[in-house]
Amino acid sequence: xxxxxxxxxxxxxxxxxxxxAVLAVFxxxxxxxxxxxxxxxxxxxRRTLVFVGFDNWKGMFEDAKMWRAxxxxxxxxxxxxxxxxxxxxxxxxxINADGRGYHLIRSLLLLPLxxxxxxxxxxxxxxxxxxxxxLSWMLQSLNLIAAGAPLLTSxxxxxxxxxxxxxxxxxxxxxxxxxxxxxxxxKEPFEAAxxxxxxxxxxLFHLMLPMLRPIIAVALLIxxxxxxxxxxxxxxxxxxxxxxxxxxxxxxTWKQSFSFVKWGxxxxxxxxxxxxxxxxxxxxxxxxxxxx
Amino acid sequence: MATAQKTRPTWRAxxxxxxxxxxxxxxxxxxxxxxxxxxxxxxHDQDIFNKPPKLFTPEVTLKSYKVVLLGISPSSTSIEKSxxxxxxxxxxxxxxxSLLDSxxxxxxxxxxxxxxxxxxxxxxxxxxxxGHHHFIFWVLSTRMLxxxxxxxxxxxxxxxxxxxxxxTGAILIHALMNFPLAVLLLKSFIDDIPREIDEAAMLDxxxxxxxxxxxxxxxxxGGIAAAxxxxxxxxxxxxxxxxxxTQAGVNTVPxxxxxxxxxxxxxxxxxxxLTCAAVLPAFIFIVLVQxxxxxxxxxGSLK
Numbered sequence: 001x002x003x004x005x006x007x008x009x010x011x012x013x014x015x016x017x018x019x020x021a022v023l024a025v026f027x028x029x030x031x032x033x034x035x036x037x038x039x040x041x042x043x044x045x046r047r048t049l050v051f052v053g054f055d056n057w058k059g060m061f062e063d064a065k066m067w068r069a070x071x072x073x074x075x076x077x078x079x080x081x082x083x084x085x086x087x088x089x090x091x092x093x094x095i096n097a098d099g100r101g102y103h104l105i106r107s108l109l110l111l112p113l114x115x116x117x118x119x120x121x122x123x124x125x126x127x128x129x130x131x132x133x134x135l136s137w138m139l140q141s142l143n144l145i146a147a148g149a150p151l152l153t154s155x156x157x158x159x160x161x162x163x164x165x166x167x168x169x170x171x172x173x174x175x176x177x178x179x180x181x182x183x184x185x186x187k188e189p190f191e192a193a194x195x196x197x198x199x200x201x202x203x204l205f206h207l208m209l210p211m212l213r214p215i216i217a218v219a220l221l222i223x224x225x226x227x228x229x230x231x232x233x234x235x236x237x238x239x240x241x242x243x244x245x246x247x248x249x250x251x252x253t254w255k256q257s258f259s260f261v262k263w264g265x266x267x268x269x270x271x272x273x274x275x276x277x278x279x280x281x282x283x284x285x286x287x288x289x290x291x292x
Numbered sequence: 293m294a295t296a297q298k299t300r301p302t303w304r305a306x307x308x309x310x311x312x313x314x315x316x317x318x319x320x321x322x323x324x325x326x327x328x329x330x331x332x333x334x335x336h337d338q339d340i341f342n343k344p345p346k347l348f349t350p351e352v353t354l355k356s357y358k359v360v361l362l363g364i365s366p367s368s369t370s371i372e373k374s375x376x377x378x379x380x381x382x383x384x385x386x387x388x389x390s391l392l393d394s395x396x397x398x399x400x401x402x403x404x405x406x407x408x409x410x411x412x413x414x415x416x417x418x419x420x421x422x423g424h425h426h427f428i429f430w431v432l433s434t435r436m437l438x439x440x441x442x443x444x445x446x447x448x449x450x451x452x453x454x455x456x457x458x459x460t461g462a463i464l465i466h467a468l469m470n471f472p473l474a475v476l477l478l479k480s481f482i483d484d485i486p487r488e489i490d491e492a493a494m495l496d497x498x499x500x501x502x503x504x505x506x507x508x509x510x511x512x513x514g515g516i517a518a519a520x521x522x523x524x525x526x527x528x529x530x531x532x533x534x535x536x537x538t539q540a541g542v543n544t545v546p547x548x549x550x551x552x553x554x555x556x557x558x559x560x561x562x563x564x565x566l567t568c569a570a571v572l573p574a575f576i577f578i579v580l581v582q583x584x585x586x587x588x589x590x591x592g593s594l595k
Contacts, residue, residue, distance in 0.1 A: 012415040012419035012420075012421045013421070015411045015412060015414060015415035015419070016411075016412050016415050016416070016427070018407075018408040018411060018412070019408055019409065019411070019412035019431075019471065019475060022408060022467070022468055022471060023430070023431065023434060023471060025449075025468065026434060026437075026442065026468040026469075026471070027430075027433070027434045027437060029445060029449065030437070030441060030442045030444075030445035030446065033445035033448065033449075034441060034444070034445060037444070037445075091318060094311065094314060094315050094318065095315045095318075097311070097315075099312075101312060101315075101316070102315065105315055105316070105319050106582075107579050107582065108319055108322075108323060109319070109322065110575065110578050110579060110582065110585070111323070111326060111571075111575055112322065112326075113525075113578065114525055114528070114529070114571055114574035114575050114577075114578050115326075115529070115567070115571050116528065116529035116530075116531060116545065116546035116549075116567070116570075117529060117531065117546075118529075118531040118546040118547075118549065118550055119545075119546055119549050119563075119567045119571075120325075122549065122550070122553075122563060122567075123325050123328070123329050124325070126332065126558075126560055127325060127328060131341075131343060132340075132341040132342065132343055132345060133345070134328055134345040134347070137343075137344050137345050168322065168325060171322075172322065173589060176585060176586055176589065177586055177589065177590060177594065179586075180586040180594060181594070215594055218590050218593045218594060219590065222435075222589070222590060222591065225435060225436055228438075229438045229439060229440075231439065231440065231531075231532050232531045232532065232546075235531075235532075235535075236550055236553075249438075250438055250439070250440050253438070253440040253441070254440050254443070254532070254536075257440070257443070257444045257447075258536060263444060266440075266444055267444060267445075270438060270440055270441030270444065271441070273438045273440075273441060274436070274437060274438060274441050277436045277438065278433060278436050281433075281436050290593070291593070292428055292429075292432060292476060292591070292592070292593055
């Protein structure tokens with residue numbers, strides 16, 4: 001058979017086969033292997049996986065640390081998503097203008113996106129140092145925190161400290177998406193509203209936001225998924241500490257698998273995150289009518 | 293009369309400059325952490341820790357860059373006064389290999405991702421088949437997999453095939469990670485090319501593969517470049533997979549940077565120098581494809 005006839009229009013699966021093969025390795029294999037693992041546990045004496053039935057699943061629902069990690073993740077996701085969205089939209093409105101300077105601003109805002117998140121974590125770790133950190137010093141000068149207050153080593157403020165890094169890195173992402181959305185809006189409704197003497201606040205809530213709805217939905221979806229999977233910042237900034245104050249679900253799962261060698265339990269936790277994320281994301285996609 | 297006419301444009305100019313000032317103020321706030329990081333990379337060890345911090349670098353030195361990128365021994369260049377770091381051997385601070393590892397893994401994984409994704413994107417854009425919609429959803433869903441959920445099964449798979457701590461393993465995992473992004477993004481670029489072009493060419497006797505290689509690929513060069521840059525950047529910044537699936541043999545920049553944190557202290561200057569050097573090329577690439585960036589960051593959903 002000639003190559004040409006293999007790639008005929010009637011055979012889309014030939015074109016898709018390489019992708020299907022690699023996605024099977026990347027999604028189906030981990031999925032089924034996690035299911036297999038979640039009914040087993042590594043036994044360090046026998047150096048082998050032992051069948052444990054539903055023990056991991058039962059254990060997970062009774063594990064207070066897991067629920068703590070889950071709620072930390074949800075708090076982290078909600079706060080960061082709200083702050084990034086509001087800041088992102090506000091900033092986009094501010095720099096949605098023509099001119100050389102604004103073009104330069106838009107380019108500069110791309111910078112945070114190319115810094116590896118693990119490195120951003122370390123930048124903020126240095127800046128939030130309670131003794132010598134420049135950010136701590138600024139917050140102290142503004143009387144926002146007490147002098148010498150340990151931002152990252154106090155269980156009350158550590159999560160905020162981690163969030164600062166995330167917000168710094170990903171607010172520009174929101175700005176870029178909102179700018180694109182604002183750019184695509186038709187001018188006429190806004191001019192008409194201005195002629196009718198509408199206030200800015202009314203235009204924002206009754207015209208702009210409804211018209212931006214599809215774009216906002218996509219931005220929240222993509223950012224929300226990534227926020228739920230947060231790992232890098234936590235790993236380098238606090239390692240989940242102090243105590244378990246900043247331990248997110250991803251970090252807890254990672255620790256179970258690569259520090260405690262609780263492979264079965266880690267797989268159970270992974271499946272829980274995965275199912276939660278897919279259910280919530282798909283519900284959101286349906287509710288917000290996101291299209292691809 | 294004359295004053296009234298004059299004040300109006302002045303008031304407008306005022307508004308414009310207030311807006312510009314506000315915009316630049318916000319940008320300054322966002323650029324500050326990067327300024328600080330660059331400044332740390334250019335400082336002597338004793339100038340990194342000050343109380344209160346010195347906002348301007350007292351004395352610029354390229355010492356950290358020399359140590360990290362050229363492997364010049366730190367003991368001969370640094371004056372260690374403050375609570376900074378004491379490194380036993382210079383080999384641990386020479387990080388140029390990690391930069392090269394990052395480039396190699398980034399380029400190779402991007403090429404693999406693009407090759408496979410382009411074929412799939414063309415089929416998804418031009419051909420209709422049963423389960424078409426579900427297939428796209430499946431591709432999208434793989435973006436929802438938490439990396440931890442993939443890392444552990446992959447660890448066992450890689451161990452079985454001897455891929456732990458190898459370049460092949462690192463390249464494969466980064467290629468796999470970027471497929472959903474590349475497929476959905478490239479599909480959206482192919483969707484932009486009118487179908488009539490394909491159909492006209494096929495009426496003239498061209499095969500699908502000819503249409504794909506001679507018509508589609510050349511007319512979406514900008515889109516391919518954008519996809520390539522994004523895949524490269526995501527490989528460049530990825531942390532968890534390299535952390536879990538490699539040890540000393542493969543070291544990309546984010547993981548190498550984290551190894552400057554030791555029990556005796558953190559080599560902030562070296563870490564900053566390495567990462568500043570690493571961020572610059574990625575930034576240049578991403579500015580070049582700025583036009584398509586929003587589409588890329590939203591997986592082809594927004595044009």
